[in-house]
Amino acid sequence: MAERPELVYDDLGLGRRFPEFRYETTPELVEAFVAATGDDNPAYTDGGAARALGLEWPVVPPGLAGIWGRQAYLQEHRMPPGGILAGQDMVFSRPVAVGDALRIQAEVTRRWEHKGRRFVTIESTARAASSDEVCGIVRVTAIWPK
Amino acid sequence: MAQMSAGGSDRVPTLHKRVTQDTIDAWAKVSGDYNPLHTDPEFAATSRFGGTIAHGHLPLAWLCELLVGWAGMPWLGGGELLEVRFVAPVRPGEDYKVTGTVTTVENERAMIDVEVAGPAGACVRGKATAPVAGPSGGKESTP
Numbered sequence: 374m375a376e377r378p379e380l381v382y383d384d385l386g387l388g389r390r391f392p393e394f395r396y397e398t399t400p401e402l403v404e405a406f407v408a409a410t411g412d413d414n415p416a417y418t419d420g421g422a423a424r425a426l427g428l429e430w431p432v433v434p435p436g437l438a439g440i441w442g443r444q445a446y447l448q449e450h451r452m453p454p455g456g457i458l459a460g461q462d463m464v465f466s467r468p469v470a471v472g473d474a475l476r477i478q479a480e481v482t483r484r485w486e487h488k489g490r491r492f493v494t495i496e497s498t499a500r501a502a503s504s505d506e507v508c509g510i511v512r513v514t515a516i517w518p519k
Numbered sequence: 520m521a522q523m524s525a526g527g528s529d530r531v532p533t534l535h536k537r538v539t540q541d542t543i544d545a546w547a548k549v550s551g552d553y554n555p556l557h558t559d560p561e562f563a564a565t566s567r568f569g570g571t572i573a574h575g576h577l578p579l580a581w582l583c584e585l586l587v588g589w590a591g592m593p594w595l596g597g598g599e600l601l602e603v604r605f606v607a608p609v610r611p612g613e614d615y616k617v618t619g620t621v622t623t624v625e626n627e628r629a630m631i632d633v634e635v636a637g638p639a640g641a642c643v644r645g646k647a648t649a650p651v652a653g654p655s656g657g658k659e660s661t662p
Binding site: 410454 | 545591594596604
């Protein structure tokens with residue numbers, strides 16, 4: 374399979390919107406997240422524990438937002454080597470049930486140069502596929518290497 | 520939901536995390552990010568970091584764990600992690616503390632300074648907000 378092209382600064386015009394990205398939240402994904410982070414909150418994996426906490430279903434760990442926020446703009450590209458994650462915001466507005474899909478729209482909201490470095494902010498907004506409600510917003514600011 | 524008195528100050532229970540190369544490899548698997556700076560010790564040894572480093576989103580996930588652990592499930596429907604800055608890399612073989620300090624509570628929302636720190640000091644710093652129940656348990660008071 375051919376390697377995806379690099380996403381370079383010149384590709385990141387202000388206002389560029391990437392194709393909508395569909396992110397499936399499966400129990401297997403959540404188990405892999407728990408294994409990587411050690412965050413074993415049973416609300417993410419155990420229906421009974423989730424109900425005891427007032428939820429109808431196990432919910433997706435919010436820490437996955439860093440992943441979907443990044444994948445939304447790298448669907449068709451890869452990061453050039455040497456990028457530096459400079460800042461990040463995450464805003465959550467609605468829990469997501471494990472098994473629901475997210476529809477994520479990423480957009481370049483800011484780009485600027487400072488002291489020879491190129492900065493880009495990309496905002497990704499996630500909606501639950503089942504309800505169309507906004508679940509979360511992730512803003513990534515990175516120093517783009519080329 | 521965390522319960523606090525308005526204007527109170529409180530320390531969020533600290534998390535302790537140890538990072539290994541297996542931890543980083545597991546994050547690569549869940550994120551699909553196999554950048555050799557994270558996953559290839561031989562390649563990373565030639566980088567300016569002198570070895571592999573964790574993906575930046577791993578300590579972000581720890582901060583989310585910290586905040587859900589303190590504020591409870593309401594954080595999933597109204598929590599914020601803001602102005603997060605990555606000031607030093609998280610490295611395998613080291614232990615990290617994930618901490619939060621409540622600075623203010625207004626209108627049933629807590630402002631929290633959060634940090635991930637390793638042996639050499641802070642790696643990630645930021646601010647968070649969380650919905651909290653006031654003295655009334657989060658219910659509106661009645662006249």
